[in-house]
Amino acid sequence: MSEQSVKANHRDYNLQSWSKQKGLDPIVMDKAEGIYIWDPSGKRYSDMSSQLVNMNLGHGNRAIIDAIKAQAEKYCYIGPSYGSEPRGELAKLLTSLMPDTFGKILFTNAGADANENAIKIAKQFTGRYKVFSRYRSYHGSSFGAGNLTGEPRRYPLEPGIPGFVKFFDPYIYREPINFESEKAAADYYVAKLREQVIYENPTTIAAIILETVTGSNGVIIPPDGYLQGVRKICDEFGILLIVDEVMMGYGRTGKMFAFENWGIKPDIITFAKGTTCGYIQLGGVAVTKTIAAYFDDNLLSCGLTYSGHPLACAAGLACVNYYIENKILDNVNARGVELKASLNSFKEKHKSVGDVRAIGLMSAVELVKDKKTKEALVPYGKDPQGTMKKVNGELAKRGFMTYTHENMILVAPPLIITADQLKEELAKLDEVLGIVDGMI
Known part of the structure; x- marks a missing residue:
């Protein structure tokens, strides 16, 4: 099926969870391997949320x-x-x-x-x-x-x-x-x-x-x-x-x-x-x-x-x-140290980052309008301007796929991620946080 046919079937016959149904434009997955997903055009995305924090061992595990x-x-x-x-x-x-x-x-x-x-x-x-x-x-x-x-x-x-x-x-x-x-x-x-x-x-x-x-x-x-x-x-x-x-x-x-x-x-x-x-x-x-x-x-x-x-x-x-x-826990602990260090540096660098919390390969970047007052980037339970959707969109443009919740960006990559892959993806997050700085 063509990419547009897949999208049309998704929009016309599926109720997509946790979404207003009007205007949905899902990314179509063509193939997946390891931490990566490709759409039909060949664009590669990095699965930095392990889908819904469940694809711990990545895609295509034989x-x-x-x-x-x-x-x-x-x-x-x-x-x-x-x-x-x-x-x-x-x-x-x-x-x-x-x-x-x-x-x-x-x-x-x-x-x-x-x-x-x-x-x-x-x-x-x-x-x-x-x-x-x-x-x-x-x-x-x-x-x-x-x-x-x-x-x-x-x-x-x-x-x-x-x-x-x-x-x-x-x-x-x-x-x-x-x-x-x-x-x-x-x-x-x-x-x-x-x-x-x-x-x-x-x-x-x-x-x-x-x-x-x-x-x-x-x-x-x-x-x-x-x-x-x-x-x-x-x-x-x-x-x-x-x-x-x-x-x-x-x-x-x-x-x-x-x-x-x-x-x-x-x-x-x-x-x-x-x-x-x-x-x-x-x-x-x-x-x-x-x-x-x-x-x-x-x-x-x-x-x-x-x-x-x-x-x-x-x-x-x-x-x-x-x-x-395969001693996956060893990799989690090694990459977890790197992830935490990078996120802490982002907290120091970006005025939009109020707090970061990380343990192993599970982390959240909490976005604020003001570090002193800790006012959240969006109100609890609300996002009337679609601000977090825009943030997620900027990440997706760069091939960094994750999800946001409230005023948080979740970063939870597959547990098989390598040091080089993690470094490459966190550079994209760093760039987008710079854009969020400009938004506030």
Whole structure:
């Protein structure tokens, strides 16, 4: 098909998510390899957001493709109640990478239904009904996951489900308090959360769920002591701690799972994206041995037609083994140092850059109108002049493909990116930030 025919079909017959449908002009993908995408004209783009922060191993990975082909030759689908070699092997492999307290996994289709099922499991196990989640969070857009979500994408679901309670993130850059240390910040946020838990009656709270590192809503990295403090609150009141590792899992932060950076052991882990790197959809809920044992004699009221889909699990096995065998974490940590150093230099150089936050190969550049007042380049939840769309457009002109959210530019390249590739792409970002300087 011609490029224009593909675009026409997209516009005429597809509802594009998170978009006003009028005037859409999608870039057509013709081929992809590694960190690069080409359109039909031959123009090359660099995938600097790993698509939706899920293509951790880039495009065209032969190990994953061959695993899918091999499984397809055996059988493509079998129901969740049947024994399936790839399903069992992947669950065993993933459990071995988690804390020794973990026992079993329920596979789902993606991150949203992983979070849906996590809260269902928490409610069944505890007999409680309230769930705490943060304002600057995204846990999915289905009804349950959308109620967990704190940012504006939850608004169409309101009025929401009773029992979903929001609390504030440790967003130090936006806090009017000047903390004397990281520990002081962590202590403050933990104390406020504990106070809120008491006000909500701890005996009604089933779980606290949080993205270990806030993802699209600003890459908010918790100060040391924060996650440890949340863990203590959960232990004190018998509340389950659920960590959403959908975006941060599988090496994105330089550890296999982001919570490892702070030495905590959660009760439930949700995962998706990097499990198969988008080659086939797959998510999951991992639970401790204690929670798993509860369902030996109590009905697990969770189920999905495609739970543990054989093709997806075969892809997951190949993908996770690839991380390990090719020492992807080593590359993330090396490139992560370079990424952070470059972004910090941009913060010093550009008047439009209020803050940068980076961990591993996950980062955000926060754009402001004034560094002193920290006034955001666009208001929260609004962009009436299409300012961020223009910024993204300038990046795309230079072949730097990513996405923006609120007043942030997300930079999260595939974990296989080389030093030379990273340097080349960050030079484009530097140039565009100069244009943003002129805009303010």
